[in-house]
Each structure stands twice: as structure tokens, then as C-alpha cells.
Amino acid sequence: MEKQQIVDMNHVMSHVMSNIASLIAAQKTTPGALLPILHAIQESAGYIPTESVPLIAQELNLSRAEVHGVISFYHYFRQQPAGRxxxxxxxxxxxxxxxxxxxxxxxxxxxxxxxxxxxxxxxxxxxxxxxxxxxxxxxxxxxxxxxxxxxxxxxxxxxxxxxxxxx
Missing domain, CATH: 3.40.30.10 (Glutaredoxin)
Incomplete structure (x- = not known):
């Protein structure tokens, strides 16, 4: 992969993660916030990026395993971008x-x-x-x-x- 493509991808991922942080902040005090947050992230990004799991876990005081367990349990949640x-x-x-x-x-x-x-x-x-x-x-x-x-x-x-x- 060329250096410019890597820089572009890093910029895109930085923007996605910033958006995800905003979504988490908006809902983290909601009782049972994990599912609404995951739905909001998927609605916004089209999937749940692996990079978002530590941030979600930290903000909700959960382990990464707990967050990943919920993502993988519900077939609705995507861990990769979907097709058009x-x-x-x-x-x-x-x-x-x-x-x-x-x-x-x-x-x-x-x-x-x-x-x-x-x-x-x-x-x-x-x-x-x-x-x-x-x-x-x-x-x-x-x-x-x-x-x-x-x-x-x-x-x-x-x-x-x-x-x-x-x-």
C-alpha cells in the first residue's frame, strides 16, 4: 500500500473514531447503554470497527471481552463493512x-x-x-x-x- 493511501485511511479512521466517541458520550449515561451505542455506531459507520471496542469498554466500565461478546452474539452487528x-x-x-x-x-x-x-x-x-x-x-x-x-x-x-x- 502506498504511503498516501495509508495516510488517507488513517485520516478516515480518525474521523470515524471521533464520531464514535461522540456517539458514546451522547448515550453512555443511558441505562443499558451498550446496545443503543452499538446500534448508533453501526447506523453511523455501517459496522462496528474493532478499534471502537476498547473505547466503548472504557467509557461503559466494561471489559473488552464483554463488549466483543455482545457484538458477536447479535447477528445484526457487523464487524466488517457491508456491501452497497x-x-x-x-x-x-x-x-x-x-x-x-x-x-x-x-x-x-x-x-x-x-x-x-x-x-x-x-x-x-x-x-x-x-x-x-x-x-x-x-x-x-x-x-x-x-x-x-x-x-x-x-x-x-x-x-x-x-x-x-x-x-
């Missing part, structure tokens, strides 16, 4: 009974990535989710904040193509 679009496929029993396992396999093949991963082009992240509230109309998926029900392989392909074209 997040594709969530429901894996709850009702959707499984309606074909979500085959849809998962199709999505993994089309996107060429597994769950908790991002496509090589950075366009899509693929995530499992355990109920989108569409039990009668499965299999269900969510792309970004858009819920889709009765998703076939063809419908998934069209939705992904639409997202690719919406740049």
Missing part, C-alpha cells in the same frame, strides 16, 4: 418449508459468496435472518430496507439485477 446492498434471506421454519434453502443456495451461487460475506465487487452482502414476518408468503427476503415475499429464483435474479442497475 444487504440481502437477507429468511431461514425461519415457515420459509424453509416454502423453499428458502433452495433460494439460499441459488443466492450463494449467483452472488458467489456465502452468508456473512460480501461479493468481490463490494456490491452485495449476504446475511441470514430468522423471520421477516412473512410466514404465510415465504420464502421472504429483504434487500436493504425493502421486504419481498414469495421469492423465486427468477424473482431474486431480477431484484439483484435491478439493484445492480440502480447505481
Amino acid at each position: 446492498h444487504v440481502v437477507q434471506i429468511c431461514r425461519a421454519e415457515a420459509c424453509q418449508a416454502r423453499g428458502s434453502a433452495a433460494l439460499e443456495a441459488h443466492a450463494k451461487a449467483v452472488l458467489e459468496c456465502d452468508f456473512h460475506a460480501t461479493t468481490k465487487d463490494g456490491e452485495f452482502s449476504l446475511e441470514p435472518v430468522y423471520c421477516l414476518g412473512q410466514c404465510a408468503c415465504g420464502p421472504a427476503i429483504m434487500i436493504d430496507d425493502e421486504l419481498h415475499a414469495r421469492v423465486s429464483h427468477g424473482k431474486l435474479d431480477r431484484l439483484l439485477q435491478t439493484k445492480r442497475g440502480a447505481q
